[in-house]
Amino acid sequence: MKQTHHTVFLQALGSRLRDLRRLRGLSQEELAWKADVELSQISRIERGVINTSIGQLLNIVDALDISLTEFFAFDQSVAGKP
């Protein structure tokens, strides 16, 4: 796996994250603080420009009071198998 061509997936994931964050009325800064992640990193993830780790993503979804299972239930065609 020399290159990651996960751009579509990562962008969908970023949108999902952004939606959930806004739904909770949080700024990127507030979420960053709650999840113990850098503000710039939240921005990168939401824009889908980075392939973050599951550990860090867990921190973030925890801060959003949601499980990974629920988090990934956003688009079957993208998030997993048909």
Next chain:
Amino acid sequence: MKQTHHTVFLQALGSRLRDLRRLRGLSQEELAWKADVELSQISRIERGVINTSIGQLLNIVDALDISLTEFFAFDQSVAGKP
């Protein structure tokens, strides 16, 4: 987030992966090939010694014919919120 203290989570994730792989009668090598990931990396993930990326994990769960949503539905107390 200087350090990752996700050891418990990563080990649970590794066990989950190993279980699913064996359930399908695949060796690490076969899964590595199907998912386009290094054999040694499959080993590291299953042992929980590495905090892999969601993109790579997606490749792997795809190779197991499962969605991320289903994959993470293994332990609510670990994978996410209560």
Next chain:
DNA sequence: AGAAAACAAAGCATATCTGCCTACATTTTT
């Protein structure tokens, strides 16, 4: 027990991520 297959472990080089910082752009509020 012996052979073969499967897995673990470790080292190395390169790629990628992540935190931190600064500057700019966009949106929201007054």
Next chain:
DNA sequence: AAAAATGTAGGCAGATATGCTTTGTTTTCT
């Protein structure tokens, strides 16, 4: 319209992941 808040973008250094290889261990099969 101006100010304030929010988000984007970029560079940089250090940390971490990943592919690749070799060696040793454990498991499985005969």
